Amino acid sequence: MTTYIVDKDGASIDASTATVPSDRHFRGAWSLSGKVISEDLTEAKKIFQDKIREVRKPLLEAEDVAYMKALEADDASAKTASINKKKALRDAPAASAITNADTIDKLKAAWDTSVLGASPYA
Numbered sequence: 001m002t003t004y005i006v007d008k009d010g011a012s013i014d015a016s017t018a019t020v021p022s023d024r025h026f027r028g029a030w031s032l033s034g035k036v037i038s039e040d041l042t043e044a045k046k047i048f049q050d051k052i053r054e055v056r057k058p059l060l061e062a063e064d065v066a067y068m069k070a071l072e073a074d075d076a077s078a079k080t081a082s083i084n085k086k087k088a089l090r091d092a093p094a095a096s097a098i099t100n101a102d103t104i105d106k107l108k109a110a111w112d113t114s115v116l117g118a119s120p121y122a
Helices: 041-072 076-094 096-100 104-109
Strands: 004-006 012-014 030-033 036-039
Touching: 036 041, 041 076, 041 096, 041 104, 076 096, 096 104
Parallel strands: none
Antiparallel strands: 004 012, 030 036
């Protein structure tokens, strides 16, 4: 049985004849050129940003609860901290480190653990 690899544009190749990236995190960004599969950095950045959005959703929901508690307690410093955390979460997909990344390794390093927690790319 032959296994085929399909790239982001729908082109396919027999997996046994292809040179494949060792990292599969950005498989949706794979691009076929002859028998070599490489990662399309622009597409990888989109996948990376989507992963940020997926991870931040429950974090934003939890921060909404923290803000409501601070509001009920009339705790100005807790409200400010919550507002700042939510802003950082909202801004995470637009980080300059993502935009400026020119390799897959630099893109993975752009994961802001102080805002998003542990990196899925470690």
